[in-house]
Amino acid sequence: MMTTVLKFGGSxxxxxxxxxxxxxYLQTRVATGEKLVVVVSAMGKTTDSLLSLAKQITDRPMIRELDRLLAVGEEQTISLLSIALNSRGVPAISLTGQQAGIDTMGIHTKSKIKAIRKEVLHEKLRQYDVLIVAGFQGVNEAGDVTTLGRGGSDTTAVALAAVLSQRCEIYTDVAGVYTTDPRIHPTAKRLDTVSYDEMMEMSALGSKVMEMRSVELAKKYDVNIFVGKTLSSEGGTWIMDTTQAMEQKAVTSVSVVKNVLSVSIKHIPHTAAGVADIFERLSERHVNIDMISQTAFDGEVFLSFTCPLDEEAFLEEALAELTATLPQIKIDRHTEHAKISVVGIGMRDATGVASELFATFREMGIPFYQVTTSEISISYTIQEQDVEAAVAAIAARFHL
Amino acid sequence: MMTTVLKFGGSxxxxxxxxxxxxxYLQTRVATGEKLVVVVSAMGKTTDSLLSLAKQITDRPMIRELDRLLAVGEEQTISLLSIALNSRGVPAISLTGQQAGIDTMGIHTKSKIKAIRKEVLHEKLRQYDVLIVAGFQGVNEAGDVTTLGRGGSDTTAVALAAVLSQRCEIYTDVAGVYTTDPRIHPTAKRLDTVSYDEMMEMSALGSKVMEMRSVELAKKYDVNIFVGKTLSSEGGTWIMDTTQAMEQKAVTSVSVVKNVLSVSIKHIPHTAAGVADIFERLSERHVNIDMISQTAFDGEVFLSFTCPLDEEAFLEEALAELTATLPQIKIDRHTEHAKISVVGIGMRDATGVASELFATFREMGIPFYQVTTSEISISYTIQEQDVEAAVAAIAARFHL
Structure with missing residues (x-):
């Protein structure tokens, strides 16, 4: 009998x-003869409310106890969903992470799934049509509840699919993965399929559809993920191994991160200590550095990097210290920048994507400042005012 | 090292x-060198809110899932209290019923404690100064959370004291056990001690201080219970074995239940079927019968009983059926009655308590209708308007 893992998010x-x-809806699925494993998150903003109770006591709640506290959110949802299914006559049972055999390791609040004792699940699937599993949680060797950190319920769903079905449906409030953010580029198209690598790159570059770790896990265990809108017939996107596809587009998506602060520094002495010193001062102040580009000429380093605009105060502290130590450097700042990233697994093989992009910017007369590349993506910093025009031009050029 | 079990209720x-x-407060107790086991209930009205979520789905939620749902209330409190203690540097750990080794049996929502695996608790007490245990819950043989029903957190506390310390402090919103309800009789006195049997009788007769089962458990395992007001220095009442006391009062308390409906029926044929038929019709309609008195003369039965006033409609349905079957009966109803009960372990030995009570009613000119007795209590139905005068007269007569 076919088993499918489904996941419904908090919203x-x-x-x-x-x-x-x-x-x-689940009742109609069961009526077709499917066995379902349903992973759920905490209801709406429950996790935030619980966290806020703990923060009212102390800024630094003990993490073992915080995990115990946060885990109740999902435990509430699984019991309510099971009550609802049983009231419809659907044989269903709720399972905490521990009861579902999800063993974890690593520190509280950010634990990792070590193993899933799948014989427990197989036994329950013989007795029930629907297993309802608390997402985001498991049990460690000490017998304590641990939570899985950001994107934890997706990770639970993918991990269960890895041992049960190779197939996982993630239901959320967006109808799949888009070529670019539909709010910026209204004619953005939904992708029917996207490869694991592209999806990971998109997650890393700011797409909120799925956390990277869940996609990574899906790739490792070859789990096909469907992402769609809850209770909608709009369709969605399959995240899967697309290397077998007959034809591949070079570019599949464009993503944008706004409120980026760009910094360029010149005349840094070209010694091992120079650049390291800069990043050490930034790291001490927890400034999140994103793009880094460096070039060097004639014993001098030219460095550019970006960070979120709301960390400007800490950045300026670090830069002031730096100027005191290295008075010869010159610093440029741009506070109205955005990062625009173009992703496509086809870029691995297809030549000329970079040059087509540079040509697009030139034709549109859009200046760009910093450029970084990975195997399947290119990112640019541009002025925020140019974002919409740039996305439209790239989408037109690559038929997105 | 001395171990004490403390319990704090939801309010x-x-x-x-x-x-x-x-x-x-707990920090000051730990500072004196005590080890503490603290049992807590769900915060405020949390249990009611959770129950109401389930009832929004169905009137008859599956009880296994209802238990899983309700248990999250106490799990929330234990983590928050542990966060608060740890933030003060007090070595504390939260334990669910399962983690505290509380094994249960019997049906969900009304399970009983089968055993407590005390080695778990002893080991944790070596590592921590305070164990914070979720009240009202345990784990059954299937590995599912079960709840203990009404008064469940008190039962958890008494059961833990039975295996750990023989001593249990129950903190609530009243400062102990009173001779009578202070709201009816403002000069009601708090009892310094009360025996297990008296307390059980008082619980059965309407005292809300503790559920009978917890007191029964305390008696069985000889656990001394202190009942007092949370964070107050007002003192409280010890519930304990008082048979060793040098002197015993015959009467220790008076309790009152208002909104009682009294029914008297005469001319019932004196056959086995007659009275049974009446109670069967009442039971089918879930009417809660409390006091029952029956006398018989000349082949006719005279029956009186009481039930809560808010069940009047169901009662009348049953009485209408009865009249159709037995047209010769005559029915009297009193809707403005109250039950007044006098409790005292000394009544076992002391003679004359009943006659003193009858004399008291006579002197005050207070009519009473139905009388029932147990080994250590006597209950009367009287008119509601006479309650305050009766309580005052009895309190004066027996120096309460």
């Missing part, structure tokens, strides 16, 4: 009405 | 401020 189970509607 | 941990204040 899809925020109210009793939504839980009832999802139960109706 | 004592309803807010973060209260949890902080309890943590301050």
């Amino acid at each position: 899809s189970v925020a109210t009793i009405e939504q839980i009832q509607a999802i139960s109706d | 004592s941990v309803a807010t973060i401020e209260q949890i902080q204040a309890i943590s301050d």
